[in-house]
Amino acid sequence: MSDKILFYETDHWDIYLARTQAYLGYCGIYLKRKAKTMSEINPEEWRDFQQLVKKLESALKSSFKATMFNWACLMNMSYRNDPPTPQVHWHFIPRYRNEVKFAGEVFPDTEFGGPADFYREKIVSEEVLKQIIDEIKKHL
Amino acid sequence: MSDKILFYETDHWDIYLARTQAYLGYCGIYLKRKAKTMSEINPEEWRDFQQLVKKLESALKSSFKATMFNWACLMNMSYRNDPPTPQVHWHFIPRYRNEVKFAGEVFPDTEFGGPADFYREKIVSEEVLKQIIDEIKKHL
Numbered sequence: 333m334s335d336k337i338l339f340y341e342t343d344h345w346d347i348y349l350a351r352t353q354a355y356l357g358y359c360g361i362y363l364k365r366k367a368k369t370m371s372e373i374n375p376e377e378w379r380d381f382q383q384l385v386k387k388l389e390s391a392l393k394s395s396f397k398a399t400m401f402n403w404a405c406l407m408n409m410s411y412r413n414d415p416p417t418p419q420v421h422w423h424f425i426p427r428y429r430n431e432v433k434f435a436g437e438v439f440p441d442t443e444f445g446g447p448a449d450f451y452r453e454k455i456v457s458e459e460v461l462k463q464i465i466d467e468i469k470k471h472l
Numbered sequence: 473m474s475d476k477i478l479f480y481e482t483d484h485w486d487i488y489l490a491r492t493q494a495y496l497g498y499c500g501i502y503l504k505r506k507a508k509t510m511s512e513i514n515p516e517e518w519r520d521f522q523q524l525v526k527k528l529e530s531a532l533k534s535s536f537k538a539t540m541f542n543w544a545c546l547m548n549m550s551y552r553n554d555p556p557t558p559q560v561h562w563h564f565i566p567r568y569r570n571e572v573k574f575a576g577e578v579f580p581d582t583e584f585g586g587p588a589d590f591y592r593e594k595i596v597s598e599e600v601l602k603q604i605i606d607e608i609k610k611h612l
Binding site for chain 1: 492509511514519524526530539540542543544545548556567569584585587591
């Protein structure tokens with residue numbers, strides 16, 4: 333996730349909002365410490381992550397009535413570099429059976445019921461990004 | 473993951489090999505207890521999962537020299553049902569910079585460096601599936 337806004341943190345994880353909001357509330361969750369694989373996440377970091385999962389799922393239910401959530405630790409893009417530059421992070425992708433209207437924008441999840449399309453973009457203004465963050469943070 | 477073979481288990485998780493092996497060693501990891509969301513995974517189940525992550529990543533490095541791994545908890549397909557029927561499970565997708573030859577088959581990861589294609593299939597024989605399982609289990 334290249335273009336993103338830091339808006340929240342826990343002891344071990346930084347939470348960013350993606351600037352492209354094809355899925356309303358799409359976040360990237362980055363381990364603060366350097367780590368290249370899921371195997372390297374330590375027990376304390378897992379415990380912290382577990383709490384964060386609950387918080388984020390609950391917050392996105394409250395803020396935008398998300399239907400369900402995809403969680404994925406992929407790191408594919410970093411393997412286009414030589415040498416690769418993986419850094420452990422999660423994609424948190426709220427999914428919506430019905431389109432959502434927020435801040436004057438419409439967010440349709442055109443792939444609902446199937447895999448998210450990481451190449452589909454929805455560019456919104458800085459003001460809309462700020463409103464999305466404010467709405468999520470109300471519930472964190 | 474509809475068509476799959478149970479080949480290993482931990483206290484809380486069942487590990488299946490996918491019958492379609494577009495990504496050599498592709499597994500589905502299902503929580504044994506009924507649970508619909510990641511938020512419902514309890515601390516003991518997370519601890520057990522954490523150990524399994526290490527075991528599987530290490531095993532797939534040893535058995536097939538996987539380059540890296542995707543982990544994803546999606547549950548998209550179950551939302552095509554009415555009512556939806558989500559059950560917490562992980563997709564464990566070994567990814568390969570170079571194609572792998574095993575049991576007389578060639579396994580090219582044609583999407584390496586980008587998202588896995590969940591719709592790309594590679595059908596192999598029961599005998600090849602058995603050999604893949606045997607090879608992974610040597611290292612578990």
